[in-house]
Amino acid sequence: MQNKKKLKVNIFGKDFSLLVENEEIAKELAEYVNRVMQETEEDLVNQPSETIAIIAALNIAYDLSVEKNKFREFSIQATDKIKKIKLLLNESKLLSTSS
Numbered sequence: 001m002q003n004k005k006k007l008k009v010n011i012f013g014k015d016f017s018l019l020v021e022n023e024e025i026a027k028e029l030a031e032y033v034n035r036v037m038q039e040t041e042e043d044l045v046n047q048p049s050e051t052i053a054i055i056a057a058l059n060i061a062y063d064l065s066v067e068k069n070k071f072r073e074f075s076i077q078a079t080d081k082i083k084k085i086k087l088l089l090n091e092s093k094l095l096s097t098s099s
Contacts, residue, residue, distance in 0.1 A: 003021075004019040004020060004021055005019070005020055005021075005023055006018070006019060006020075007019075007020050007023050007026050007027070009026070009027065009030035010030075010034070011030055011033050011034045011037065012034060012037040012038070012041075012049065012052075012053075016030075018030075032060075033056070033060065036056045036059055036060055037052060037053065037056045039056075040052050040055050040056040040059065
């Protein structure tokens with residue numbers, strides 16, 4: 001296990017101290033969460049921070065779900081193509097051994 005490093009990030013005007021294994025990834029994620037929070041605030045003017053945070057979390061969860069579905073579909077397609085390639089290779093072996 002890697003050593004965890006302390007990292008300070010600012011999300012929606014509030015500082016957070018995090019223990020992270022990868023500072024670069026943690027910074028990118030904090031920036032992403034901050035951006036979604038700011039975009040949500042622009043859409044929900046005069047709403048409390050808690051409401052903005054919950055809607056932002058739902059938006060992030062939706063984005064994650066979309067990406068998981070894309071990955072699942074890609075995995076299915078890749079598996080199908082690998083099966084087809086294996087069948088073609090087996091057919092090719094059978095043809096070359098029968099000649």
